[in-house]
Amino acid sequence: MSAPPPWRDPRRHLWLLSPAFAAAAAWHLLSFWRSGELLWLWLLPAVVYGVIPLADALWGTDPRNPPETAVPALEADPYYRWVVVAFVPFQYAATGLGCVIAASMPLGIAGWAGLVLTVGGINGVAINTAHELGHKRPAWERWLARVVLAPVAYGHFFVEHNRGHHVRVATPDDPASARLGESFWAFLPRTMAGGLASAWRLEARRLAARGLPAWHPRNELLQAWSMTVALYAALAAAFGPGVLVFLAVQALYGASLLEVVNYIEHYGLLRAVQDDGRRERCDVTHSWNSSHALSNLFLYQLQRHSDHHAHPGRRYQALRHFDHSPQLPSGYAAMLLLAYVPPLWFAVMDRRVLAHYGGDVTRANLQPSRRQALLARYRGEARAQCSSAE
Template sequence: MSSVDMTLAEARAHDRKRWLWPMGFGIIIIVAAIALTGWATGITWLIFSGPIVVYAVVPLLDYFIGKDSSNPPERVMEILEHDPFYRYSTYIYVAVQMGLFIGACAIVGTQDLTIAQWLGFVTTIGMLSGISINTAHELGHKRTWLEGWLAKIALAPVAYGHFYVEHNRGHHARVATPEDPASARMGESFWAFLPRTVSGSLRSAWEIEKRTLARKGHSTWSVHNEVLQAWGMTAILWGVLMAVFGIALLPFLIIQAVLGASLLEAVNYAEHYGLLRKKDADGRYERCKPEHSWNNDHIVTNIMLFHLQRHSDHHAHPTRRYQSLRHFDEAPELPTGYAGMIVLAYFPPLWYRVMDKRVLAHYNGDLRQASLQPAARARLLAAYPPPVSAAD
């Protein structure tokens, strides 16, 4: 065995989750198989496999299986980055996602379903569409034309193509600041955050692309507009599906897209809740650091979301591939994986009870350093008075 082969083998040995990564697309195949079994056998509750897995099974598995906070040594990072095994897992995911999506549309559009069966399919596909946005996120940060287009394809079913522009060139520049529509503020419920982030991200993506095209001498309304490219892919996909399977498919397409987008935004809500970058003396925000993202190392959700929960390293190195993302001891930790945090986010009193004390501890009791919902600022500072210093 050559020294190069030995180094590659060593690098692979340091990734404890190497053979679990294909479960990223394996999980959605299992979910779809359960739903199809429920439809074929008349066991209707099985068709709701999507929400059952996302909201119950994965949080429970996170709890019982636990965490993996290990990092590959620096000497093997570059080798892991260029190992094609990891790229192929994301490529296959997109193909599997599209196949399952089209198959579900064929069933919904051509079969005589009960209301319960229809609801089962729309919620399950909505969950899978939402999870698939994360694969688009992983691919969209890479610099190859193939991965860029695969990211847009993965976003097409859920009609959230503007995410490709806003996340890469908006959110990453403004993360953990009041100007970022995708960074939640302490005291802001998920239900208040959702319309703010959806509308704000849409406006931001359009303005970013408009400015970019103007600098390049292109019209906003041109084939060069990446927002229009992504939305056009949704229009073509949905149009073809309705032409083949019937216009009655439209409510299914819309509702699964809304569910998928809201699942993504629930994750966004958890990722930076209450965290704030300080301004330097020149009025510019400090560089994004590990302490500006909530992290988590529960294994099951990390496999399902391609290490998205190692969010601090992702913001420090956006083009770094998921297998190389590192755990930081100094980064604030969520009490459970994103799947469990999504469930909490839907119930604001529970969310505040779990998360507000963590924000408080992160800032050593001084919420003046945190990102606070303006309408809740006075109430929060009264409930958690800042510590008295000698200067005070």
């Protein structure tokens, strides 16, 4: 009997959608610079906020997993690594072209908004590229992650995500884990300030263990931030100091895209305290999962977040879908639109959190300021359901 043919990744060439998205951003900016047609600045925001959510709904999910026997060869294939790296030059091209436009073209409110959404959007998506690179062992990939974070001025993410978030995920101590009853607009300042403070503490502690002060050239936060300072200084020297305002605004928007994704990924989920007083180990039930096909292609399967947290070193092409992971009703592109409107978000997601915990609201990660109200509400609903069933 002949051996079965080797497994082939059915998505192999579709992973190029992510660097193609960055290339399209650069092309659209170049086209606007040449023509002045406002449409070019709004095409990518329309794709992010309109086309991708609709396409996710129409295409649906793809829960297929690679066979475990194929994973070693799949992860060793350099093609997938260079797909991620290919995003970076287009990201920088888009950032540079954004500065050219900001410095040289008259822009009304719609023009400025489109420019920020396009450039900041690409740099926000680039944080996901940095996320994929920053988890890997080769030093050059981790350094490239810092380069990717420089345009969005979020270099501390490299430290906080790997050494903070992955340790404290789905606990009240994690600034990047949203709580049941917490709106995105309350979460955003908490996670931004908390993540920055946590990253500094982690790095100061690491350096202190080596007998070094926090303000030292080996501080990885200072190294990452210096890249942003150097980049912004070079762009200001080339196009005038006025571009610094544009760079700051697009960076804020780009960082907010990361944080709305953080909000979605762990909303209301909690790792239980064990008998020994320690939190249970993170597994595939502590992150919201989505296998919506199109948005996963754009995001290097970030939406298979359950497997990522359970196995952080696993490369994107090998991440798995698990039916018993809590499932989002759609991909991130649609979910972030819900997150921007808290009543809609709560209406869609709170009942899913409760269902995940069998109706026991005390097992969820609760927003402290709303704890009593949430307990009263959901316990009351549970009693009402029991009474009606009887």
